[in-house]
Amino acid sequence: MQLHDFYLSGNCYKVRLFLSLIGQPVELLTVDLPKGAQKRPEFLALNPRxxxxxxxxxxxxxxxxxxxxxxxxxxYADPHWYPxxxxxxxxxxxxxxLTANEIHNGAARARVGLKFGRPVDLDDAQARGRQVLELVNAHLADHTWLVGEQPTIADVAVYPYLAMADEGGLDLTPYPHLHAWxxxxxxxxxYVDLPHF
Ligand SMILES: N[C@@H](CCC(=O)N[C@@H](CS)C(=O)NCC(=O)O)C(=O)O
Known part of the structure; x- marks a missing residue:
């Protein structure tokens, strides 16, 4: 099994985290995003996106x-991850x-703007980011995990960009239930640690 990966990407981290949580070995192949390797023909043959x-x-x-x-x-995983x-x-x-839309266009986009210098509407991304932080914090006030009584792939998908939201200029201090989760x-x-700059 091989993962075409970029260390700082939250979406790649999500997959590395889950592979580690389920004890599945993987070969990491770095795709040099800053050099545009993801747009070269050999990579597009693998993923036209x-x-x-x-x-x-x-x-x-x-x-x-x-x-x-x-x-x-x-x-590969124990059924509790995706019942x-x-x-x-x-x-x-x-x-x-929610991850692919609201989180991608909110917390993740704000991080891309601030940490990678990409042109984004920072105010809009941060406003969307705050809405999701509030939503998930409220959900976790009376839930241990996002769905059911055990961790699932929902937790793995939502966690990375919320946990790194401060890198997009979002203040995480008002959300105690998020911190507990x-x-x-x-x-x-x-568990493997979040990517660090
Ligand atoms: N919906 C996709 C989004 C993937 C995505 O946005 N990947 C970013 C890195 S986090 C990327 O490859 N960006 C380079 C580009 O779009 O040129 C997923 O969840 O995997």
Whole structure:
């Protein structure tokens, strides 16, 4: 199994974290995003979207961090990570969607603007980021994990960009339930630390 990876990417970290949590070895292949390696023909042949992460397993390329979590959970992980129950699956899907839309366009985009110097509407991204921080903090006031009684891929998908939201200029101090959840995730066996600049 190989992961086409960029260390500072939260989406790549998400996959590295889950692989480590489930004890699945992987070969990391760095894609040099600052040099535009993700737009070269050989990479586009693997992922026409021109983005990392890409997981290659049994010769099959799989793109998009949420899709990769689904694949890894179904194929390799203990069922609690992605239970086979229609309501639970739908609830997990809703958090994966939140990650791909509201978190991507909020906390993640603000971080890309401040840390990678990309042109973004910082005020808009931070406002979206704060909305999600408030939403997830409120949800966690009476939930240990985002869905159900055990950690699932929803926690793995949502955690990275919220835990790194300060790198997008968002103040994390007003969200005690988020901090308690961060601590529960960091205590999981196999946890690996967030990427640092
Ligand atoms: N929905 C995708 C988003 C992937 C994504 O935005 N990847 C970024 C790194 S975090 C990337 O490759 N950016 C380079 C580019 O778009 O040129 C996922 O969750 O994997």
């Amino acid at each position: 021109g983005q990392v992460p890409v997981l290659v397993d049994d010769g099959q390329p799989l793109v998009d961090s949420q899709a990769i979590l689904v694949y890894l959970a179904r194929r 086979l129950d229609a309501v639970t699956e739908a609830r997990i899907a809703s958090w994966l969607s 961060f601590a529960r995730i960091r205590a999981l066996p196999g």
